[in-house]
Amino acid sequence: METTIKVENLSKSYGSFLAVSDLNISVERGEVFGLLGANGAGKSTSIECILGTKKADSGTVSILGMNPVTERKKLYEQVGVQFQESNYPDKITVSELCMETQSLYKTFTDYKELLKQFHLMEKEKSMVSELSGGQKQRLFIVLALIPNPEVVFLDELTTGLDVEARRVVWRSLDELKRKGLTIFLTSHYMDEVEVLCDRIGILRKGKMVFYGTVQEAIQSSNCTKLEDAYLYYTDQEGLNYESI
Amino acid sequence: MKAFRTMLKTELKLSIRGMDMIIFAIVFPIVMVILLGIIYGTKPAYDGADYTFLEQSFGAISTIAICAGGVMGLPLLISDYRHKKILKRFKVTPSSPILILAVHLVIYTIYSVVSLISVYILVKIFFHSDFNGSIFGFVGSYVLVILSMFSIGMLVGGVAPDAKTASIIASILYFPMLMFSGATLPYEVMPDTLQKVTDFLPLTQGVKLLKATSLGLSIDNIVIPVVSMSVLAILCISISIKCFRWE
Numbered sequence: 001m002e003t004t005i006k007v008e009n010l011s012k013s014y015g016s017f018l019a020v021s022d023l024n025i026s027v028e029r030g031e032v033f034g035l036l037g038a039n040g041a042g043k044s045t046s047i048e049c050i051l052g053t054k055k056a057d058s059g060t061v062s063i064l065g066m067n068p069v070t071e072r073k074k075l076y077e078q079v080g081v082q083f084q085e086s087n088y089p090d091k092i093t094v095s096e097l098c099m100e101t102q103s104l105y106k107t108f109t110d111y112k113e114l115l116k117q118f119h120l121m122e123k124e125k126s127m128v129s130e131l132s133g134g135q136k137q138r139l140f141i142v143l144a145l146i147p148n149p150e151v152v153f154l155d156e157l158t159t160g161l162d163v164e165a166r167r168v169v170w171r172s173l174d175e176l177k178r179k180g181l182t183i184f185l186t187s188h189y190m191d192e193v194e195v196l197c198d199r200i201g202i203l204r205k206g207k208m209v210f211y212g213t214v215q216e217a218i219q220s221s222n223c224t225k226l227e228d229a230y231l232y233y234t235d236q237e238g239l240n241y242e243s244i
Numbered sequence: 245m246k247a248f249r250t251m252l253k254t255e256l257k258l259s260i261r262g263m264d265m266i267i268f269a270i271v272f273p274i275v276m277v278i279l280l281g282i283i284y285g286t287k288p289a290y291d292g293a294d295y296t297f298l299e300q301s302f303g304a305i306s307t308i309a310i311c312a313g314g315v316m317g318l319p320l321l322i323s324d325y326r327h328k329k330i331l332k333r334f335k336v337t338p339s340s341p342i343l344i345l346a347v348h349l350v351i352y353t354i355y356s357v358v359s360l361i362s363v364y365i366l367v368k369i370f371f372h373s374d375f376n377g378s379i380f381g382f383v384g385s386y387v388l389v390i391l392s393m394f395s396i397g398m399l400v401g402g403v404a405p406d407a408k409t410a411s412i413i414a415s416i417l418y419f420p421m422l423m424f425s426g427a428t429l430p431y432e433v434m435p436d437t438l439q440k441v442t443d444f445l446p447l448t449q450g451v452k453l454l455k456a457t458s459l460g461l462s463i464d465n466i467v468i469p470v471v472s473m474s475v476l477a478i479l480c481i482s483i484s485i486k487c488f489r490w491e
Binding site for chain 1: 246247249250251254255257258261262325326328329330332333334335336337338339491
């Protein structure tokens, strides 16, 4: 197996606050990796340091064998990114946003094909701001896929969506996984992680407290469900959640 | 180049859809010309002057769009795009956020030039004014005014911590400059003391240059406006390059 994303000993502090400490992640080609943790546990900082939009204090990152800071232009021809918050100008339509994104890449998939695939074709002329939550998230997946990437980063893709919309997004991700795309995601929903992720990492106060498969997480915590295992690992007060 | 063209086309469409610049940079100067034209017609600027009041105002009115784009439009746009993380988004593409900034500098330049041309056509056709100055001098001055005004906008947008602050700073700069630099209220009708104060506004210097070059007047002291505007532009550009906040 070929390692697609390799993070070694990554650390980042803001002043005296240690946001991420000694992070090690290795994601193989075609794998879906989920980075989990409570709000403020360091997920976004980790993702940003891996992508190179934030400068890590120490450690090394390599994506597709490239350094995301020094080889940024070459790397991002093959990597799609969707950030946590939506980022698009006011009054832009779906097709305009797709065309703008497409123009940034040397090679790309025709956005109309992707819109069709994600059932958004009839929204082509609509304002992005008028889409429903689920449609918007599907559009952001489309944008991340326009460069025809080998790796995609999806930060809290389904936060704020209703159950049905989340299922639609899952199905799309599942399809991508089957096509061999490497996916790095963060999520708050354990049901989704259980369905999608081959391996997970659980962050607590910037430290990786668990790293392995979903099954391993459940077994090593003596729980029956991932949600309980997650709480076991992120449990900050040492409370026994089984009593709830 | 393909990226630049696509972005320019789309962002220009978005900007026109937003309407602000159409109103403040295109319609507003036209209304000013019509008002001044109706009030002053072909009256000379003062008794015995060999150019009309309107001809004298042409250079001033042509800066309204530059001021709107540079001092109001740019800071608001930059802080908005930063807040929406659009600038940051460009950092995870093969392109760079500088592309989108360059696109918008070109868009505001387009507004300025369209405004200049429409104002010129209007004074020429409806109010029979002539351009008797030096085209070279005028264009040079016009470029210098664009440079200095846009650099102020880059600085404000680049260093303001959020959209709200950017909008406050932009308003503090924009409205006095629009009112008192001679762009709208003619400098010549201001009392002496007010003229002395407004001489400190960078746009006042620009308006003086444009007036002199459009009327073909010899300017008593060309050094002060040229040097002050160039220094301002260099200063603003270097600070914004050094301190620009991408997120």
